[in-house]
Amino acid sequence: MVSRKKQITLAEIAKQLGVSTATVSLALQNKPGISEKTRLDVLEMAKRLGYVYNRSAARLRMQRSFTIGLIVPNLLNPFFTELTNSVEERIEAEGLSLLLAKTSEDPHRQQKAVQSMLEYRVDGLLICPAIGTRAADLQILLDARLPFVLYTRSLKGLPADYVGTHNKKGTQIATEFLLKRGHRRIAFIGGLSTSLTRKERFAGFRDALQKAGIPLIDTLNIPCETSIKGGYESIQLALRSQPNPSAVVCYNDIVAFGVILGLWASRIAPGKEFPVIGFDNIADASIWSPPLTTLSAPPGLIGQEAVKLLLKRISSPDSPPEKVILSPTLVVRESCT
Amino acid sequence: MVSRKKQITLAEIAKQLGVSTATVSLALQNKPGISEKTRLDVLEMAKRLGYVYNRSAARLRMQRSFTIGLIVPNLLNPFFTELTNSVEERIEAEGLSLLLAKTSEDPHRQQKAVQSMLEYRVDGLLICPAIGTRAADLQILLDARLPFVLYTRSLKGLPADYVGTHNKKGTQIATEFLLKRGHRRIAFIGGLSTSLTRKERFAGFRDALQKAGIPLIDTLNIPCETSIKGGYESIQLALRSQPNPSAVVCYNDIVAFGVILGLWASRIAPGKEFPVIGFDNIADASIWSPPLTTLSAPPGLIGQEAVKLLLKRISSPDSPPEKVILSPTLVVRESCT
DNA sequence: ACAATTAACTAAATCGATTAAGTTTGACTA
DNA sequence: TAGTCAAACTTAATCGATTTAGTTAATTGT
Numbered sequence: 204m205v206s207r208k209k210q211i212t213l214a215e216i217a218k219q220l221g222v223s224t225a226t227v228s229l230a231l232q233n234k235p236g237i238s239e240k241t242r243l244d245v246l247e248m249a250k251r252l253g254y255v256y257n258r259s260a261a262r263l264r265m266q267r268s269f270t271i272g273l274i275v276p277n278l279l280n281p282f283f284t285e286l287t288n289s290v291e292e293r294i295e296a297e298g299l300s301l302l303l304a305k306t307s308e309d310p311h312r313q314q315k316a317v318q319s320m321l322e323y324r325v326d327g328l329l330i331c332p333a334i335g336t337r338a339a340d341l342q343i344l345l346d347a348r349l350p351f352v353l354y355t356r357s358l359k360g361l362p363a364d365y366v367g368t369h370n371k372k373g374t375q376i377a378t379e380f381l382l383k384r385g386h387r388r389i390a391f392i393g394g395l396s397t398s399l400t401r402k403e404r405f406a407g408f409r410d411a412l413q414k415a416g417i418p419l420i421d422t423l424n425i426p427c428e429t430s431i432k433g434g435y436e437s438i439q440l441a442l443r444s445q446p447n448p449s450a451v452v453c454y455n456d457i458v459a460f461g462v463i464l465g466l467w468a469s470r471i472a473p474g475k476e477f478p479v480i481g482f483d484n485i486a487d488a489s490i491w492s493p494p495l496t497t498l499s500a501p502p503g504l505i506g507q508e509a510v511k512l513l514l515k516r517i518s519s520p521d522s523p524p525e526k527v528i529l530s531p532t533l534v535v536r537e538s539c540t
Numbered sequence: 541m542v543s544r545k546k547q548i549t550l551a552e553i554a555k556q557l558g559v560s561t562a563t564v565s566l567a568l569q570n571k572p573g574i575s576e577k578t579r580l581d582v583l584e585m586a587k588r589l590g591y592v593y594n595r596s597a598a599r600l601r602m603q604r605s606f607t608i609g610l611i612v613p614n615l616l617n618p619f620f621t622e623l624t625n626s627v628e629e630r631i632e633a634e635g636l637s638l639l640l641a642k643t644s645e646d647p648h649r650q651q652k653a654v655q656s657m658l659e660y661r662v663d664g665l666l667i668c669p670a671i672g673t674r675a676a677d678l679q680i681l682l683d684a685r686l687p688f689v690l691y692t693r694s695l696k697g698l699p700a701d702y703v704g705t706h707n708k709k710g711t712q713i714a715t716e717f718l719l720k721r722g723h724r725r726i727a728f729i730g731g732l733s734t735s736l737t738r739k740e741r742f743a744g745f746r747d748a749l750q751k752a753g754i755p756l757i758d759t760l761n762i763p764c765e766t767s768i769k770g771g772y773e774s775i776q777l778a779l780r781s782q783p784n785p786s787a788v789v790c791y792n793d794i795v796a797f798g799v800i801l802g803l804w805a806s807r808i809a810p811g812k813e814f815p816v817i818g819f820d821n822i823a824d825a826s827i828w829s830p831p832l833t834t835l836s837a838p839p840g841l842i843g844q845e846a847v848k849l850l851l852k853r854i855s856s857p858d859s860p861p862e863k864v865i866l867s868p869t870l871v872v873r874e875s876c877t
Numbered sequence: 878a879c880a881a882t883t884a885a886c887t888a889a890a891t892c893g894a895t896t897a898a899g900t901t902t903g904a905c906t907a
Numbered sequence: 908t909a910g911t912c913a914a915a916c917t918t919a920a921t922c923g924a925t926t927t928a929g930t931t932a933a934t935t936g937t
Contacts (some may be wrong), residue, residue: 210603212923220653223887228925238885253683256659259599260923263892264549268596270766278625279823288615291642300656303640305628319637322593346590432827464829467804490769492801549893560917565895573915597893600922 211254219248228442229255262324271513272320272328276308276430280429281457281485282502283331286354289506297514299326306333310340321347328514329506331355350516354509356399357526358445364516366509366527368500368535370400370482373531374407377452377480377498380533382415386450386478390423392437393454401426401454408452423448427458434461435468442469449477450539454492456481456488456497463491463538478539484533489536496539498531505529548591556585568593599661607637608850609657609665613645617708617766618794618822619839620668623691623779626843627666636853638665643670647677658684664841664850668692671734678858687853691846693736694863701853703846703864705837707737710868711744714789714817714835717870719752723787723815727760729774729799730791738763738791741819760785764795771798772805779806786814793818793825800875801829815876819868826873833876835868842866 209215213231217224224243230237232243237245248254262268271294275283287303293302302325304316313333320328321343328351330346337362344351345363352364374391381389391408394401405424412419422444426540427433434453438461441448453459459481466473473479474493481488481497488495515525546552550561550568552675558640559578567574567582574582583628585591593765599605603700608631611619624640631638641653650670657665658680665681665688675697680698711728718726731738742761749756759781764770771790778785790796796818803810810816811830818825818834823829825832845864852862 210923213925214923224924225926226886229886232925236885241885245897255655255684257600257661257923258659259596259605259661260892261925262596262925263594263600264925266892274900278621278628279618281616281621284615284618284621287640288642291615291640295641300660301640303624303628303638304632305625318592322595323637324594324596330607347592431824431829435827435829461829464804467801468829487768489769492768492772492774492798492805547887547893550895551893561894563916566916569895571896575915578915594893597922598895599926601893601895603922836925 210257211252212257213254215256216245216248216252219252220244240535243521266324268324268326269298269301270323270325271510272302272304272323272325272330274304274306274313274316274320274328274330276331276333278305281487282355282455282483285485286502288508289503290510293507293510297510308333308335310335310337315341317341317343321349325349325532327351327517329354329509329513332358348520350513350520352509352513352516354505362524364512364525364527366505366512367529368505369528369530371407371410373482373498373500374404374452375411376407376533377482378408378411379415380535380539381450381452381478381480382411382417384450384478387417388420388423388446388448388450390425390438390441390451391435392425392441392451393427393455393458394429396426401481404454420446429455429457431457431461431464434458434463435465436461436463439469440463442471451477451479453479453481456483456485456495459495459497459538460487460491463493463495474538474540480533480539484531484534488534491538493537496536497534499534500529500531547594548589550591553582553585553589553591555791556589559583589617603661605634605661605663607639607660607662607663608847609639609641609660609667611650611653611657611665611667612640613668613670615642618824619692619792619820622822623839624842626840626845630844630847633661634847645670645672647672647674651677654678654680658686662686664688666846666852669695685857687850687857689846689850689853691842699861701849701862701864703842703849704866704867705842706745706867707740708747710819710835710837711789712743712748712867713744713870714819715745715748717872717876718787718789718815718817719748719754721787721815724754725757725760725783725785725787726792727762727775727778727785727788729762729778729788730764730771730795731764731766741791757783758776766792766794767796768798768801771795771800772802773798775799775802776806779808782845788814788816790816790818793820793822793832794833796834796875797828800830800832811875811877817870820872821868825871828875829863832872833873834871836871837866837868868870 213224213227217227227245227279228400291301306313310333331354338358354366396504425437427437462479463473481495484497484499484501488497550564554561554564564582568578583793616726628638647670668691675695694702762774764774799816800810808814816834821834821836821838825834
């Protein structure tokens with residue numbers, strides 16, 4: 204072990220100045236009851252000694268951590284990184300810190316992450332339940348009376364705040380848009396068939412077709428992994444099927460990107476010859492080539508709303524649970540002209 | 541304020557069992573000197589009362605936070621999210637937690653983030669200096685004797701551990717590869733002209749040309765923003781210039797993605813008709829269309845190495861600074877057949 | 878000029894876990 | 908049977924900032 208330089212504490216500053224620690228503490232916090240001269244003396248001495256505030260001590264005493272926990276399923280998916288990005292920004296603007304954990308869609312790891320957040324006494328928690336999570340798994344949060352907000356994925360049976368997207372409405376709008384332009388053979392591509400979100404998004408697609416009296420073509424409903432590769436392979440599959448599609452509604456933007464690449468590779472110009480619609484409106488959507496027409500329910504906004512709701516929950520822990528369901532709007536760009 | 545349920549502490553468990561807090565603490569830590577029966581009693585009572593370990597208290601006492609700080613410039617860039625992802629994994633495997641902050645390439649915000657990390661008494665810090673950072677800005681870390689590791693971007697004049705990539709060697713390999721295949725008009729696309737990394741990567745490109753006696757063509761050296769859009773626009777510019785290029789070495793994978801999209805849009809098949817080489821080998825590179833030939837220096841690996849180095853630094857704070865420079869290897873995929 | 882008020886500061890308890898330095902108990906030894 | 912020793916526990920100090928309930932000294936009002 205190395206000879207640690209002695210920690211500079213409030214007490215050390217107080218000793219140097221011949222005042223009490225209370226005075227030093229109040230001075231540093233800019234609280235009333237301290238003369239201007241003393242305050243300046245304290246500030247200067249703190250700087251001179253290289254004092255660094257010890258949050259662990261303050262937290263213990265104040266019973267607050269000034270930290271918000273964020274649990275995401277996945278950090279390689281732009282949806283969640285964009286969300287993380289915006290959450291970090293809001294949190295930092297509030298003078299709080301961000302404790303990050305990811306579950307890799309594993310409920311077991313999620314349990315460990317939740318436990319860890321409780322031990323850290325985070326002031327609040329944002330969590331997108333890993334696939335396979337049961338309401339009972341998160342009951343511990345209610346028991347511990349930890350303010351938390353679910354985002355993107357809800358959990359029936361868990362009375363909790365939630366911020367999400369009106370999935371069904373979104374794909375409905377998109378599908379109607381394509382129908383109005385005369386398309387009759389529209390594919391729905393992407394999303395794992397086990398995903399609740401996919402079920403909702405597909406439902407909007409199906410309902411729009413139904414309302415228009417267009418029959419659903421099974422071979423044009425293609426679930427796949429939520430990745431560029433998934434979209435790339437699925438569109439090629441769709442193009443080879445009979446009847447083949449003249450347009451695509453995608454599970455989300457990532458899949459749409461793959462679809463676009465697949466179209467290019469098949470020498471079909473996405474947009475001009477073949478419309479593609481995504482979902483989410485992640486940052487890359489607008490700079491893609493062609494720029495992606497998509498249902499705007501941007502992860503950044505979801506993150507912001509989630510933080511907003513969480514702060515509200517923290518300040519009034521006993522108000523009834525609130526749900527914020529964002530209505531996606533269709534942003535028309537060149538992938539659908 | 542709500543009537544908080546009384547916190548369950550070690551003392552509460554001790555009281556219920558009629559033992560001392562020391563016993564409870566030792567039992568929960570599985571330390572020797574406690575009988576098996578008592579240990580089980582403690583565990584059961586802890587569970588029954590819903591006890592949650594208070595890390596703030598433990599930290600204060602132990603003078604360790606069991607937390608590692610990670611400062612990234614940007615969370616929207618896959619390079620950094622992949623790195624964050626791998627760091628999170630390593631950290632969690634060590635039983636530590638991850639405190640995340642981003643600088644948005646703003647040295648001022650970086651300063652605040654660093655300060656925050658010090659106040660949290662993180663056990664160690666991984667930091668990629670924001671553009672414009674001076675060695676003096678991070679001197680505070682040395683003064684505070686906080687173990688830290690720089691990654692991806694070094695900082696001359698700061699004696700510190702560093703994990704990065706041999707940039708020059710990478711682009712040199714890539715350029716030689718293209719030269720060997722007969723290309724004489726090779727473009728170098730991407731990266732901001734102010735970036736040190738760009739300077740290094742460009743130097744490798746230039747040297748390879750020089751060694752082969754091929755003159756550098758100024759109009760084929762095109763700096764641009766590190767984004768899909770930047771690559772997309774730059775390749776179109778390059779294709780219109782005289783002489784126009786027959787192949788491209790890109791600043792990184794993101795730019796290469798944009799270049800590929802730009803080629804598709806110009807009805808040129810990337811790979812088959814026009815080779816494109818990226819740099820970094822981010823996860824998307826292998827699933828792109830066409831799969832990207834790139835210099836593998838994956839962010840996940842850099843993250844892992846950085847964590848490894850940091851843990852080493854933590855356990856021996858006074859050993860001399862170490863540099864880990866990863867040599868990129870060319871991974872040939874279809875974008876360059 | 879004396880009580881009342883205010884400004885400036887202090888003493889000391891507090892948050893909850895950890896751990897060094899004891900103390901007690903019982904078993905085993907010589 | 909006294910002495911040794913280990914096992915199983917306890918006592919109490921400790922980490923460092925915060926904050927309540929004071930105390931002191933100076934200022935104001937009448």
